[in-house]
Amino acid sequence: xxxxxxxxxxxxxxxxxxxxxxxxxxxxxxxxxxxxxxxxxxxxxxxxxxxxxxxxxxxxxxxxxxxxxxxxxxxxxxxxxxxxxxxxxxxxxxxxxxxxxxxxxxxxxxxxxxxxxxxxxxxxxxxxxxxxxxxxxxxxxxxxxxxxxxxxxxxxxxxxxxxxxxxxxxxxxxxxxxxxxxxxxxxxxxxxxxxxxxxxxxxxxxxxxxxxxxxxxxxxxxxxxxxxxxxxxxxxxxxxxxxxxxxxxxxxxxxxxxxxxxxxxxxxxxxxxxxxxxxxxxxxxxxxxxxxxxxxxxxxxxxxxxxxxxxxxxxxxxxxxxxxxxxxxxxxxxxxxxxxxxxxxxxxxxxxxxxxxxxxxxxxxxxxxxxxxxxxxxxxxxxxxxxxxxxxxxxxxxxxxxxxxxxxxxxxxxxxxxxxxxxxxxxxxxxxxxxxxxxxxxxxxxxxxxxxxxxxxxxxxxxxxxxxxxxxxxxxxxxxxxxxxxxxxxxxxxxxxxxxxxxxxxxxxxxxxxxxxxxxxxxxxxxxxxxxxxxxxxxxxxxxxxxxxxxxxxxxxxxxxxxxxxxxxxxxxxxxxxxxxxxxxxxxxxxxxxxxxxxxxxxxxxxxxxxxxxxxxx
Numbered sequence: 001x002x003x004x005x006x007x008x009x010x011x012x013x014x015x016x017x018x019x020x021x022x023x024x025x026x027x028x029x030x031x032x033x034x035x036x037x038x039x040x041x042x043x044x045x046x047x048x049x050x051x052x053x054x055x056x057x058x059x060x061x062x063x064x065x066x067x068x069x070x071x072x073x074x075x076x077x078x079x080x081x082x083x084x085x086x087x088x089x090x091x092x093x094x095x096x097x098x099x100x101x102x103x104x105x106x107x108x109x110x111x112x113x114x115x116x117x118x119x120x121x122x123x124x125x126x127x128x129x130x131x132x133x134x135x136x137x138x139x140x141x142x143x144x145x146x147x148x149x150x151x152x153x154x155x156x157x158x159x160x161x162x163x164x165x166x167x168x169x170x171x172x173x174x175x176x177x178x179x180x181x182x183x184x185x186x187x188x189x190x191x192x193x194x195x196x197x198x199x200x201x202x203x204x205x206x207x208x209x210x211x212x213x214x215x216x217x218x219x220x221x222x223x224x225x226x227x228x229x230x231x232x233x234x235x236x237x238x239x240x241x242x243x244x245x246x247x248x249x250x251x252x253x254x255x256x257x258x259x260x261x262x263x264x265x266x267x268x269x270x271x272x273x274x275x276x277x278x279x280x281x282x283x284x285x286x287x288x289x290x291x292x293x294x295x296x297x298x299x300x301x302x303x304x305x306x307x308x309x310x311x312x313x314x315x316x317x318x319x320x321x322x323x324x325x326x327x328x329x330x331x332x333x334x335x336x337x338x339x340x341x342x343x344x345x346x347x348x349x350x351x352x353x354x355x356x357x358x359x360x361x362x363x364x365x366x367x368x369x370x371x372x373x374x375x376x377x378x379x380x381x382x383x384x385x386x387x388x389x390x391x392x393x394x395x396x397x398x399x400x401x402x403x404x405x406x407x408x409x410x411x412x413x414x415x416x417x418x419x420x421x422x423x424x425x426x427x428x429x430x431x432x433x434x435x436x437x438x439x440x441x442x443x444x445x446x447x448x449x450x451x452x453x454x455x456x457x458x459x460x461x462x463x464x465x466x467x468x469x470x471x472x473x474x475x476x477x478x479x480x481x482x483x484x485x486x487x488x489x490x491x492x493x494x495x496x497x498x499x500x501x502x503x504x505x506x507x508x509x510x511x512x513x514x515x516x517x518x519x520x521x522x523x524x525x526x527x528x529x530x531x532x533x534x535x536x537x538x539x540x541x542x543x544x545x546x547x548x549x550x551x552x553x554x555x556x557x558x559x560x561x562x563x564x565x566x567x568x569x570x571x572x573x574x575x576x577x578x579x580x581x582x583x584x585x586x587x588x589x590x591x592x593x594x595x596x597x598x599x600x601x602x603x604x605x606x607x608x609x610x611x612x613x614x615x616x617x618x
Contacts, residue, residue, distance in 0.1 A: 004121070011129055012107045016100040019136035022403050023096050026146040026410035028089035032419060032436070038063070038149045039076055040086055047077035071196045072152040091148045099136065099145045102158045106367065107132035109165040116172055117215050117333055123378075130395055131374045135367055137403040139286040143293050144360040146413045152198045157364045159194035160201055163187045167208055168216075177221035200347040205240070209233055210339035214332040249351055258353035260507040262471055263300035265351045270301035272349040273313035275357045279345075283362065283369045286402070288409050292427035293419070294436075295357040296469070317342075324372075331379070337372030341365045416440045424461075431469020438462040438478055448523065450485045458482055466500075473497070473504050477513040484517075484525040494531040501535060506543040514539055521560045529561035536570075545570070547578035551587055558594070568599055575603050576610055 031040050039045060044061020047054055058077030059070045075094060083090035107128050114124030135141075144150050163186075170183020194201035212218050212233060220226040253265045263271065275298070282290050301310040324338035344365030348354055381391050412422040420440045423433035438461035445454025452458075459482050465475035476497040483489045504510050514535055521527040536553055539545070545553060554570035557563065571591065575584045584607060591600045 008125060012104045015107060015129060015133050015136060016104050019103040020096050020100045022137050022406045023145050023410050025407050026413035027092055029092055029146060029413045030088050030416035031148060034149045045077045045080055047081040068196060069152050069198060072155055075151060092146055095145050095148060095151050095154065098151065098154050098158060102154065103132055103136035105158060105161045106135060109161050112165060112168055116168060127374060131370050133399050134370050134402060137406050138366065139291060139406045139409050140282050140359055140362055140366065142406060142409045144363045146410060150360040153360045153363050156194045156197035156201045159190050159197060160204060160364060163190035163194060163204055164207055166190060171216050174220045174225060203343055203346055205236060206343035206346060207340060210336055210343055214328050214336040252351040261353050262505045267300045267302060270310050271356050273317055274301060274309055276345060276349060277313040277316055279362050283366055286405060288405060289426060291409060293423050294427050294430040294432045296432045297427055297429035298356050300356060331375060333375040334372045337368040340368030344368060417444060429468050431465045431472045431475060434461050434465035434468065435475045438465060438475065442482065448485060455482055471504050473500050473510045474513045476500055477516045481516045481520045484520050484527055488526050489528065494528055498534055501538050511539055511543040518556055529563060533561055533566060547574040550574040571599065572603060575607060
């Protein structure tokens with residue numbers, strides 16, 4: 001290791017310490033939002049031994065997001081094991097450690113990148129440290145680091161950077177006449193690891209193409225290799241475009257609203273113009289008031305002028321992209337940064353029916369914008385003839401401002417109540433924020449108790465959530481469940497709930513919210529059986545129950561509504577629509593044991609008739 005590299009390593013370790021320090025005010029905090037069903041309610045992560053079989057089971061445990069995210073699932077399980085339970089501080093400390101390591105890798109990657117761009121060594125040294133620090137202490141990183149489940153995103157970024165660094169070193173070797181094959185191989189292996197963290201790592205070839213178009217220029221000392229690179233990228237690009245247009249778009253495209261969203265594919269694409277401009281604003285001017293965490297208040301664009309900012313945003317983005325393309329030779333670092341930003345959002349800002357906006361989606365793309373801004377600042381400093389001392393003071397003050405803002409924002413994550421309260425203040429139109437405050441107040445008061453001292457506060461917060469979130473049913477469900485603790489629920493609350501249930505978009509959250517009330521009834525709370533049956537019927541009509549859900553509804557009606565005969569249609573639905581003959585047979589046998597032999601006989605007859613007619617699903 002050269003003295004220069006050793007000194008750089010020491011400084012990056014100091015950078016890592018700073019990157020960890022600014023997030024410490026967010027501890028211990030709690031689990032929030034998607035943490036619940038990905039981690040807290042996932043029994044597969046409850047690792048109690050390090051036996052190989054147990055570890056493998058944890059890696060491949062149920063993953064609501066995707067079945068490929070095995071590395072993050074393993075780390076979650078290991079956190080559970082070392083903490084002896086679901087301790088938020090332990091999980092978040094691991095996230096902070098990953099962020100610190102990523103900051104070190106980013107600094108070394110940028111140093112190599114600046115060397116490839118022929119930036120003088122000393123300037124490359126300090127630019128890499130400054131930009132890596134800006135990325136590491138940026139306020140927009142708070143939700144990526146302290147939101148536990150987003151370890152999937154941060155681990156993906158770590159291995160993507162390692163893959164890019166390996167690729168860049170291999171290509172620099174090839175420019176000097178060396179083979180570079182080992183670097184390509186390592187980059188491919190790291191890409192596979194990144195993909196095992198989150199699927200948007202598929203964009204790595206787009207990042208390497210951006211490197212070639214700006215910094216590397218498909219250059220190699222061997223002319224044959226240079227030609228092979230150009231032809232290879234051209235072929236890969238055409239193949240990728242064909243797959244996108246002929247496979248991805250037809251598979252995901254929806255002219256009507258997506259099944260679980262209130263927008264179509266076209267409306268989503270239009271909306272992403274506004275979303276990407278919002279992200280740019282958050283990166284360039286990261287005031288806490290611009291960073292609300294919840295974005296369910298963001299209305300989709302219904303046309304180019306609905307709202308008018310849709311067209312304006314698309315024009316801004318087109319201008320930025322065109323400028324980067326024109327300047328790719330004169331300002332390659334600026335152009336690379338812009339291309340990395342757009343490439344980083346290609347998956348999440350496309351035709352897949354994801355939610356419109358989340359802050360963690362900027363975890364990698366932010367590197368691009370900071371790189372572009374850094375290049376422009378260096379240009380401005382040279383044109384304005386800034387002295388070294390002035391430039392240093394300005395840089396230190398800017399980084400200190402970022403770090404201070406991040407610490408302030410992180411502090412609001414140190415408890416569930418603080419985060420929920422802050423979220424309602426920053427996003428007063430967010431139903432999720434108000435519903436989060438509702439649930440936190442309920443839990444802090446002791447949970448399902450009639451004498452819960454926070455019950456009125458919880459109900460008031462849920463009322464506010466219902467008011468601002470007209471396409472959400474969860475808050476009204478909670479109101480019924482909470483009021484049932486004190487006795488019969490007023491008819492007005494049931495009527496409001498049922499009216500909303502008939503019109504909301506049947507997202508998974510909305511369709512499953514009825515279970516909150518069902519569980520209260522199972523616990524012995526007074527629930528209006530007739531209203532409950534009406535709610536079950538509405539949901540089944542609008543979002544057909546899966547066979548196992550239909551069976552569960554049948555059992556609930558059988559035991560908790562006072563009208564057991566109305567359970568039969570749900571048992572019939574479960575038996576006749578399942579693809580699992582063993583499940584159907586088990587359900588019929590169970591009904592016999594429950595004293596419903598007539599139902600069992602009737603279902604058996606219907607099952608035989610359906611099999612004979614070939615009408616059952618296979």
